[in-house]
Amino acid sequence: MRNILITGVSRGLGLEIVKSILEEEDTVVYGISRSKSQGLVNLMDQYPFRLKWMSYDLNDVDHVRARIFKDFIGIQTPIHGFVNNAAVAYDDIVTNLNYEPLLDMYKVNVFTPMFVTKYVIRHFLLHQVKGSIVHVSSISVHTGYKGLAMYASSKGALEAFSKNTAREWGEKGIRSNILVAGFMETDMSATLTEDQKNRIYKRTSMKTPTTTKSVAATIRFLLSDLSRSITGQNVYVDSGTI
Template sequence: MSLSGKTAFITGAGSGIGRAACKILARDGANIIAADINAKNAKETVDLIDKQETKNISIALDVSESASVKSALVKVLETYSKPPSIIVNCAGITRDNFLLNLSEENFQQVVDVNLKGTFLVIQTFCKAMVEHQVPKGTVINVGSIVGKNGNIGQSNYAASKAGVEVMTKTAAKELGREGIRVNAILPGFVTTPMTDLVPDKLKEVFASKIPLSRFGTPEEIAEVISFLASDKSSYISGASIDVNGGMVTC
């Protein structure tokens, strides 16, 4: 198994891409730290993982609060005695509305979770990687095709995901000297609890624009996450990988 002996910290692990990432990384041999603002969902994720060969825990985490992120690191160090070498930032929310109707509160909420949360996790956990001299660290941030092209009703979400992509490239430049690789995955439309909120007629419109004529699955995104977490991608850093069924615009 390509990730045997490694430990992975996954945010947004309670559902969707985050949960799928936990399952795939565990399948490939990694110990899993499933972190989510919903502690019950995070525990359910861990319960779904075969525990015979890996040591897995769940943590309640609000990525938008620095105190919560630091507390999560403390628990990780208490459990594993060292920081994880794999960080996967999947936590994300939407608060969709047309730009002229979007409230300041809903704009800020999305930025705080999607962009600020990614920053706080990278800063906190990568500092610990450097201090503990963790070899071959890797960070995988989940962005979005919306961050490249925008999308009607998602000015807040698109801005936050665009920020994640550019922050990924910047972090890769800064952390490469520490042996830490940082990459982003830009999913297209994926069947998750987030897209479950989209009306069926609108889903049909989006699907018609995808060359593969369907939404992706969380597992398809998670397989790319596993590749970026492994030594098979050892010379990939600062990259943004589109995983969108060939879709070039929203």
């Protein structure tokens, strides 16, 4: 059995990633999110033994090891992959920047994921697993959009973290990659107006939103042994953003 830890599994892309990974019969998903959605409940009914879930707020930087790795997964259970998918967006123009929401966003998007990575790698070492880590980033890091500077900066931090993690742990066979996702039709982009969305989609080669299915399938590939020689990379799934 291959055990995969995924954050932000209740909605949108996270739910799609879980679905995609559970299609492989030898996988077990350890899913984390703040709350349970109907979509997640349905999936747990469909996979009562292979989908495990725990409520955890990624704002909590301090209890990663105790709650996620000791209580939920268990020290004796090997982990083979980690998908850092959960994120919050702090959208505003830079001149309106406030510290509290910035810190909250960084806790969820960067600080707690860094600690999860710490303990995931420790887990890999303990069980001698050549594990795969995938962080979900955003095309906003590379193209720039008005109002997304703070959010994009948090994803840019993850990209640098992933590149260096790959370099540091490559000789143990541990891999780390970034999935750079284009704009998707999920709750995360729900606050954008149709006009804003259309302007964003016009900036892609395909003139369409990025599908969560395509992103999820690529993450599944990056977790699998088929991608054994890929590490330290940014993989763009973004409808060809220009």
